[in-house]
Amino acid sequence: MTSTPIPVAVLGPNGRMGSEACRAVDAAEDLELVARIGRGDDLDAAAQAGAEVVVDLTVPSAAKANVLWALDHGMHAVVGTTGWDEDALAEVREALDRNPRLGVLIAPNFAIGAVLAMRFAEIAARYYESAEIIELHHPAKVDAPSGTARHTAAAIARGRAAGGLGAVPDATETDPLRARGAVVDGVHVHAVRLRGLVAHEEVLFGGVGEQLTLRHDSFDRVSFMPGVLLGIREVASHPGLTLGLDGYLELG
Template sequence: MTTNLMKSIPVIVAGALGRMGAEVIKAVHASKSCHLVGAIETAKEKEGNDVGLELGLEALELPLTTDFEGCLCAISQSSSSSGTGSSPVLVDFTHPSVVYEHTRAAIAYGIHPVIGTTGLSSEEINDLIEFSEKASIGGAIIPNFSVGMVLLQQAAAAAARFYDHVELTELHHNMKADAPSGTCIKTAEFLEELGKDFNHPQIEENESLVGSRGGLRESGLRIHSVRLPGLVAHQEVLFGAEGETYTLRHDTIDRSAYMPGVLLVIRKVESLGGVVYGLERIL
């Protein structure tokens, strides 16, 4: 093993052929600070195929596998036996139905989880934080890897001090499995940290179509979700007051916008004492 490779961070990508997973593979391959050691995908017909060739890159001599735990176990054992270099990192962009088990398994194998899959409940996030702290394994659950989105969330939290009426809308492609998005939930949580209630009703509302006013949180915040082909990821926070509105919006045009944030978290996650929630905890 060369000195450069020993200093480089070994990365496993789960959801390797998905929209985000493919971007992560390309970013890791191009990076000087990390290198790819595992590519996990659920498509059994792709088992054993070279992940680089599947994504239109050069041959990376790394076969795709559908065996999630087997891959983690092998890389964990390899890392432990070598005793040198950086600890391995799992980057997960898979599905809400499996992300909790994936994260917990990574921690159990001593692999640092970097989770971009949304859909975890508050209870699951808290459980993973507690489990990781007991295991002393740093990790990160990041609803959105965009620095611009972090700036929007901070601006929204600042504006919420002065506005009592606000609604949130998130727009994504129609292949997104969960609604509302984890990013939009995180934005709502930023606003709710003020400890105030929002949108006190002025009249008795009646929905002739159930859900037309959006999802209602305990704080009074409403979240609207849009799913359409052609969209990537977009969020709007609309404040209203007497005689004015104030709008904050962030648009992701291409998934490559997330990659600087992904690589930043990969580089920093080993130094954390447990799992953190949100990119703002790492920036």
């Protein structure tokens, strides 16, 4: 493969995700980092450098304008910021209608493993009487349960509904200290906080005489980079708006 590398501009190159992304793009032979646009820098530098894909790892308040700017200048966009509401998405869709060749990927989670685990959980859920989630994180995390765990619970609930399953079996009568954890969309979710951990999730499915377990461990932020690179490589062949990295994965 001696094709020309894809020219990439990274917006927000000094944040934790952004600096990893710059390193990862730099290290990839089929990609070329042509611009790093920090806060206060002029976006035009990305255009002048010939970027074809813009990676936005800035903050929610800036992301929409960045994406619209990229589309107006003929560039695809890969976006890692969260907090997009329907109005903002509608504006992006309009801009894409004017540039039907271009693609935008908005992915709240670039960890391919977490995305796979969530998808597998939805598929498996329809076949198991019981399902519970344990998420485990470092003790500096301020909220519980994690967003990934809540999304996984929703995916399990969709799977159970598709399989015609009712409530999970649970004969608990006495639980004065709330050991059974949170209930999200009918699924019990437990949050562990442990020094030494980063971000981990375990999904347990139980049936008569058997158990199926899915576990994803993120030991380091660098684990998000394969997802970012996949997004950059694939965005040109997925015109229009794609929500979620799973839209780019071969899950069939």
